[in-house]
Amino acid sequence: MLATNYRGPQRIRVSQKPMPEILHPQDAIVRVTRSCICGSDLHLYNGNVPDTRVGETFGHEFIGVVEEIGSDVHKVKVGDQVIVPFNIACGECTFCKQELYGNCHEANPQATAVGGIFGYSHTAGGYNGGQAEYVRGPYANVGPTVIPEGMHPDDAVLLTDVVPTGYQAAEMGGIQKGDTVVVFGAGPVGIMAARCAWLFGAGRVIVFDQEEYRLEFVRHYAQCEAYNFRSIEDPVVFMKKTTDSLGADVCIDAVGAEAAGSALQTITGRKMLLQAGSATALHWAINSCKKGGTVSIVGVYGPTDNLVPIGNALNKGITIRGNQASVKRLLPRMIEHVQNGILNPRALITHHIPLEEAAEGYRIFADKLDNCIKPVLIPPSARI
Numbered sequence: 004m005l006a007t008n009y010r011g012p013q014r015i016r017v018s019q020k021p022m023p024e025i026l027h028p029q030d031a032i033v034r035v036t037r038s039c040i041c042g043s044d045l046h047l048y049n050g051n052v053p054d055t056r057v058g059e060t061f062g063h064e065f066i067g068v069v070e071e072i073g074s075d076v077h078k079v080k081v082g083d084q085v086i087v088p089f090n091i092a093c094g095e096c097t098f099c100k101q102e103l104y105g106n107c108h109e110a111n112p113q114a115t116a117v118g119g120i121f122g123y124s125h126t127a128g129g130y131n132g133g134q135a136e137y138v139r140g141p142y143a144n145v146g147p148t149v150i151p152e153g154m155h156p157d158d159a160v161l162l163t164d165v166v167p168t169g170y171q172a173a174e175m176g177g178i179q180k181g182d183t184v185v186v187f188g189a190g191p192v193g194i195m196a197a198r199c200a201w202l203f204g205a206g207r208v209i210v211f212d213q214e215e216y217r218l219e220f221v222r223h224y225a226q227c228e229a230y231n232f233r234s235i236e237d238p239v240v241f242m243k244k245t246t247d248s249l250g251a252d253v254c255i256d257a258v259g260a261e262a263a264g265s266a267l268q269t270i271t272g273r274k275m276l277l278q279a280g281s282a283t284a285l286h287w288a289i290n291s292c293k294k295g296g297t298v299s300i301v302g303v304y305g306p307t308d309n310l311v312p313i314g315n316a317l318n319k320g321i322t323i324r325g326n327q328a329s330v331k332r333l334l335p336r337m338i339e340h341v342q343n344g345i346l347n348p349r350a351l352i353t354h355h356i357p358l359e360e361a362a363e364g365y366r367i368f369a370d371k372l373d374n375c376i377k378p379v380l381i382p383p384s385a386r387i
């Protein structure tokens with residue numbers, strides 16, 4: 004089968020690989036019909052995730068058709084079209100029981116922090132991903148969920164990550180009615196977080212990015228204010244000035260380790276890898292936050308340390324929350340929101356790219372070319 008093949012930083016190939024096989028009675032083999040490239044993949048692509056091995060198949064956002072099931076799979080059957088959450092979760096460990104499906108202990112027993120994630124290095128369990136024609140889905144009685152009748156596949160594929168992640172970013176902010184919410188990052192995740200902030204009762208939503216086309220998109224899509232941090236001297240000062248010197252009630256980091264905007268952070272975090280990526284957005288989020296406010300982190304950082312103003316967080320009494328999204332927990336509500344027209348995820352998809360051209364897809368998405376917001380890879384068998 005065709006699958007992405009990581010060759011080292013900024014080098015992705017698509018090559019022939021062996022078909023996945025059922026390795027456990029609860030496995031399912033899924034024939035992929037769509038898989039996205041995510042901002043999280045850029046951390047892998049840029050070589051910032053420890054234990055990303057040459058030859059790995061990336062891709063944690065995919066939908067497809069169940070092709071084969073293990074003897075103990077009863078939740079899905081052959082022929083079902085399924086949404087597969089990006090988290091691999093056993094459904095039974097102490098963390099899954101608390102609906103912390105992003106922190107499953109069984110799917111990634113080597114790690115004490117992150118759970119299992121498709122196509123996301125050996126740090127996240129060493130599972131092959133869905134930027135391929137076929138993928139093995141472990142714990143098929145837990146994650147895979149049948150796509151509701153009539154749902155557009157471009158909506159369905161965004162339910163594997165972007166929609167629940169943006170929603171959880173807003174949810175973790177504990178937004179109260181009338182709150183001012185600032186979102187750093189107008190990628191797919193930040194756009195969805197800004198849109199979802201209104202669902203929790205925000206009174207004002209502000210987004211920062213450096214890509215004009217994304218700012219333009221989010222202004223319309225999420226009906227919010229959006230500013231280019233390159234044309235503002237200091238986003239933290241800007242936030243203070245626009246909130247009677249108090250700061251925002253809720254600050255969301257939807258950027259993570261690839262953040263731009265600070266030479267010090269970029270050199271130490273992205274070039275020299277002395278910290279787990281550049282923490283510029285998180286730095287701004289903490290410093291823009293009101294006393295007693297909340298910082299919600301969905302932007303991804305690695306397992307090592309980061310330079311952040313923890314003293315300010317302490318002295319302002321800020322609540323800091325963060326996690327990988329718990330996709331399975333949120334999926335039923337997200338499906339409802341799409342079916343009721345409250346959320347329209349597929350508007351974010353700007354590019355449909357053949358799987359064979361994944362390298363070009365990564366380049367376009369990473370370099371923010373051609374007004375790209377969210378690219379989807381389509382394997383040959385899904386194009387017939």
Ligand SMILES: NC(=O)c1ccc[n+]([C@@H]2O[C@H](COP(=O)([O-])OP(=O)(O)OC[C@H]3O[C@@H](n4cnc5c(N)ncnc54)[C@H](O)[C@@H]3O)[C@@H](O)[C@H]2O)c1
Pocket residue numbers: 041042043044045046164165168187188189190191192193211212213214217232257258259260261262263264283284300301302303304326327328376
């Ligand atoms: N927690 C989770 O479950 C989860 C799930 C999906 C993605 N993520 C993470 O969310 C983040 C965003 O993902 P995405 O797909 O939207 O990525 P993306 O790369 O498309 O978007 C990131 C955006 O941030 C902007 N940016 C860079 N520096 C900035 C700064 N200092 N302030 C404001 N904006 C800045 C970039 O221009 C870009 O538009 C990534 O770190 C990704 O790993 C987390």
Ligand SMILES: [Zn+2]
Pocket residue numbers: 041042043044063064089164165
């Ligand atoms: Zn993702």
Ligand SMILES: [Zn+2]
Pocket residue numbers: 092093094095096097098099100106107108109110
């Ligand atoms: Zn578990």
